[in-house]
Amino acid sequence: MVKYKKFTMPLILILGIILIGLFGKALSAKSAAVKDNRTEVVLWHEMGGPAEKSLEKIVTGFNKSQKKYVVVPKYQGSYDAAIQKILQTHNTNTSPAVFQAFDISAAQMMHSGFITPVQEFIDKDNFDVSKISPVARAFYSNKGKQQSLPFNTSQPVLYYNASLLKKYGITPPPVSPSYDDITRVAKAIYEKSDHKVKGMTVQIYGWLLEQAMANAGVSLTNNNDGHTGFPTKATITNPASKEFFEWIRENQKAGDFMDYGSGAMSGTNQTTGFLNGKVGIYIQSSASMSQLNKKNKNELGITYFPHPNGKKANGVAIGGAALWISNDKPKDVQQGAFEFIKYTLKPEVQAQWQKDTGYLALNKDSQNTSILKSLYKKHPEAKVPSQQLQEAVPNNFNSGILMEGMQKTRQIEQFAMEEIYNGGDIHRALKNADKKIDDNLTTTNRANGRSTK
Amino acid sequence: MLKTSTTDVVPEKKVEANSDRKFKLTAKDKYYASIFVGPSLFLLGLFVFYPMFRTLYISLFLTNSFGNTTLFVGLDNYVKLISSPDFVASMWVTVVYVVGVTFFTIAMGLLLANLASQKLPGIAIFRTLYSVTMGVSVSVAAIFWLFIFNPSAGFFTLLTKMLHLPTVNWLTSPTNAMWAIIITTVWMHLGFVFLVFLGAIESVPTTLYEAADVEGVSSRYQFFHITLPMISPTLFFVSTITIIGSFKSFGLIDLITKGGPTNATNMLVYRIYNDAFFGGNYAKSSAEAIILAIIIAFFTYLQFKFLEKKVNY
Known part of the structure; x- marks a missing residue:
């Protein structure tokens, strides 16, 4: 008995570690099992306060609009702090499928090699971007190739x-x-x-x-x-x-x-x-x-x-942020990310977004929606930033x-x-x-x- | 009785016999030592020593946009830092801040502790009031002081307006911003320092004061020649932790000035954070971290070498 005594301590430690490992695995398996068979698309964003509520409304709207994907929004704090988080978690299982990164990080994201340029999806789906504000598009494109699509845009x-x-x-x-x-x-x-x-x-x-x-x-x-x-x-x-x-x-x-x-x-x-x-x-x-x-x-x-x-x-130039698609996720997840981006740029979604937050609607057709028409009726001056955005030639x-x-x-x-x-x-x-x-x-x-x- | 005393003696003898031999670890000792020290050594190694050496390693390289080391540059990062007027200014600012905070914290703490140590009715109220900042978190303190410093509706602004004095731009002028940060930090530290000093003053034997009273010595003389020498170990402890603590000050700076205006409050720790997580320049901030570690080690060494000798235990 005494002979084996010196093994007890290390044994307990090793057993403990194995137990924790197993338990952790079981926990994560459990959370995976809760999902239905929709593809999960994790969205990282930096919208706090009322804008977060409004963004959640958009996400719920998207999740209801189709049966294939489910977008899970996760708040990441300030724009500034999010950049390093996005770069440092790439290729791990915590990284997002689609993320919001602010205007001045565009070059960093573009050259990181961590993103799939949205141009690939635009070409594949024949998505018509001509309705989206050209100045805003130009901001997130490089040599004619669209890298990401603007989401919340200000002037x-x-x-x-x-x-x-x-x-x-x-x-x-x-x-x-x-x-x-x-x-x-x-x-x-x-x-x-x-x-x-x-x-x-x-x-x-x-x-x-x-x-x-x-x-x-x-x-x-x-x-x-x-x-x-x-x-x-x-x-x-x-x-x-x-x-x-x-x-x-x-x-x-x-x-x-x-x-x-x-x-x-x-x-x-x-x-x-x-x-x-x-x-x-x-x-x-x-x-x-x-x-x-x-x-x-x-x-x-x-x-x-x-x-x-x-x-x-x-x-x-515009301010605000764009949605980027991360290239470390499987094809179907990336496609889901693009479907979500397309949804955010719909005329009604953008119009409601402008009304809720003050960020400008990027889709030209948003101006004809009843949402913005009633907003301009109440606050005629609210039209000025949109005009400035539309008049600018990139x-x-x-x-x-x-x-x-x-x-x-x-x-x-x-x-x-x-x-x-x-x-x-x-x-x-x-x-x-x-x-x-x-x-x-x-x-x-x-x-x-x-x-x- | 006798039995117990003999059993008491026996192990003592054994110990003596052991210590006669040259101190040598047996295999069994080593085994137990490794069990007891091993886990903490492992954790320290993982979370303290490894990051420390990793920081040193990174500081000798250039890092790309993802923070990976790419190009070995030797001491280039250090040379660049020391020759950059911005960094030297930051070091000065840090020294001014540390000296200011330590001086005012200790002076105020001593003053308040000395006042509160009087045996007067209702003194407990003041003791509670003086130590109340201990329970305030950094973010709450920052918001509270930001309201006080607010240029249009702040307390100080209203006060100066009422007295028809010119308004002080607390957070927009570089010199005032430094004062604002020092005041806020001193206020934050004061509760704890006050409490420690109060405890030390209370433990000074009353006989010394009674003797002094008999001699008819003034209370100022009593403070400098009885209280101060008797609490010198506490003074030493407080000055050490205040200096190290204010070198590492971060929260208040981040929440109140963000290092501005014109880098007037851009202390070393804030600069390290800024260069790494805003600039994405991990090499530069690693070099800064190493420099800060050296500075703190140097100050701690100085304190132990010179101050500790003067301490009256």
Whole structure:
């Protein structure tokens, strides 16, 4: 008996491990058995709050509309955090079949080799994409090949407090205003309110700088923002971005500009400031509109994103996110993923989505649905972002920046904006930003074995 | 009686006999040692040592978009970091933050503990109040302070408006943001530090104070010459954990400033997280992690070498 005693301890350990293994296996087998014979398609998304509820409605609608597939939505937290999760779980059994990834990760996803370009399914199914907004499609395509299809799409727009303008007798800005048009209104608000209401704010947010450059028709990197090859050099230091910052500086000097900073709450603080009538004009995603409409006591005014003086607007790029199909799943699961994507782009689904969330309906036919018609009747200004989206003609400047490491680039842009807002030299701040992005690009290209010329 | 005493003695003798021999592990000892130490060594190896060496390994390479090592670059990542003004600024910011937090936490903690150690009616209320921040989680504290710092409707803004003072931009100006973070962290740490100090002060023998009272010594003199020396082990402990804790501070920075404005609160730990999970540059952030580990080890060493000698046990 004593002889065997020394084996007891290891034996117990080994038995324990086997038991846990078996038990775990039985558990997972059990959960697999619960499924019916529909093919499961796991969807990873980053829609929180009311948008999540609305997305779940779409998923339920899809699951009811057919008998072959069942989509299982799983919330993954913020856009930013989701990217690394998607990349790091690829080829494991936790990875999604279809996932939502935001605009600036497009290049990363495209070059990852982890996705099946939706173009393959579009060709196979003869799916007609001509109804889907061309600017939005261009954002997620490379050299004419559609990589993913846009799902939730927003446009940067300018919001103003229309009641305030009426109160002080200020002429509202035109639908497509220039920087000077906005300066005029902002200064007038500040002066006529006896310096009680600030005229305008522009959030320290890299997206807005990118949009200012897109709208002016200049690119952020060489190789046409990455549309004709891997970017190797940043070109933020250009007359268009300088004009953008000089516009902000002019308003800072006049005293009508409010700086909400870049911290965790800056977006919320800015919205609160606008709703409480502390600041008259601000620029934000069109997706904020449903929230603004719900809580606003004042009349809401909306215009296009402002453009440089004396020039025609080039049109802005879209924001938001797209649905991508992962290539580590069997063919039928991938087909199911595409069926779901097709469903999300139906006119009625997109119209309801716009009404619920403020993201813009991408299907042209959505505009004729009764859902959007009644929305526009109630809020005529809600039409403006959709018009901006429809008017834009896609070119390399307003089709997004196909560069890996855009998340870091955003932070570098924000750093430059902070420097400028705190009184730093515009040229120097932009030059520094270019240098930092170049450094990152060099490292990225070296690490991925590309030439750095 | 006698019997028990003899049985008590016997094993002692055995032990003595054992210790006379040179200390040597028998096979049986080794077997038992491996059973007792083995599991924890295995777990430590899996979750501490392996990641540590893996981090060191990754830091000598470049990583591609998926975080895989691709190109060996030796110490290139480190050289790049140390020569980048951004990273050096981050190190400075971290040092300022750590020194600020440690100083104010200890000073405030001592002050409050000393006040609360008075034997007065109703003092228990204050003791509870001073230690209440111990029960507040980081996210709750962050939201709470964000409301206070809010530029349009925050408490500080309303206060300055009421007193007709110029408004302070707490989170948009780089210097103020650092103060905002320090204040918040000190507030968070204070409850625990207060409680530890209070316990230490309470355990100082009252006879010492009575003797001092007889001599007619001022209470300030008593604090510096009786209380402080007597609680020096606690002081040492608190300063060590506060320094290490504030080097590793993450939650408040992420929830309040996100490292901004202009990197004014971009501490090392936040930078590591940011470069890895936003930038996707795992090599760079591994190198930063190694540098941070070295810095913390250095500070801990300094403390044990110099401070511990001064401690009056």
